[in-house]
Amino acid sequence: MPEITLHVNGLEHRLDVPDRMLLTDALRQRLGLTGTHVGCEHGVCGACTILLDDQPVRACLTLAVQADGHRIRTVESVAPSEEELHPVQQAMRDCHGLQCGFCTPGIVMSLLALHEQEEPPGPEEIDETLSGHLCRCTGYRNITEAAHRALGCAGHAGPADAAGHEHEGAGR
Incomplete structure (x- = not known):
C-alpha cells in the first residue's frame, strides 16, 4: 500500500491506502470527515464535491492516491467558527x-x-x-x-412570499 500525504482543511495527514481507495472513503473512513457525502458513486449527483487545490471535484471519482500532496477542503472547513456561518x-x-x-x-x-x-x-x-x-x-x-x-448577483431582491412581500433579512 502506498503512503500518501493529504493536506485536508489545513492539516497534514499521512495515510497508507490501497491503490484503488476512493478519496471519499479516505476522507470519511480514515479521517472521520463525514460531511462529504456519498450519493450516486458515479459523479452525477454532486453530493461528494470537495475542493482540490481550490477547484471543485467529485471525490467519488477521485482516487486517494491522486490527491497525494494536494490541498483538500471539505465542508467541515467552511464556517469561520462554531458560532458563525460562511x-x-x-x-x-x-x-x-x-x-x-x-x-x-x-x-x-x-x-x-x-x-x-x-x-x-x-x-x-x-x-x-x-x-x-x-x-x-x-x-x-x-x-x-x-x-x-x-454570490451577490445583480437584481437579486430576496425571497418573497406569495403576496410579493420580502422576508425579513432578505435582499441587500
Whole structure:
C-alpha cells in the first residue's frame, strides 16, 4: 500500500491506502470527515464535491492516491467558527435552501469555489454550477435563490412570499 500525504482543511495527514481507495472513503473512513457525502458513486449527483487545490471535484471519482500532496477542503472547513456561518451557508439557511441536507455539503463546496473567484460570477455561471447537483427534496428554487444571494448577483431582491412581500433579512 502506498503512503500518501493529504493536506485536508489545513492539516497534514499521512495515510497508507490501497491503490484503488476512493478519496471519499479516505476522507470519511480514515479521517472521520463525514460531511462529504456519498450519493450516486458515479459523479452525477454532486453530493461528494470537495475542493482540490481550490477547484471543485467529485471525490467519488477521485482516487486517494491522486490527491497525494494536494490541498483538500471539505465542508467541515467552511464556517469561520462554531458560532458563525460562511455567507454561502448563511444564504442557504436564510433562503431555506435545504431540506434533508444530504446534497447541501456538495452544493456549498461548489458555491464556495465561485465565491472565492477573483471575478464575481454571473447568474448563468451560478445556474450552470448548480446544474451539476441533484437534490431529491426541493424544486431548486430556494437553492438557486440562496446561491444568487450569497454570490451577490445583480437584481437579486430576496425571497418573497406569495403576496410579493420580502422576508425579513432578505435582499441587500
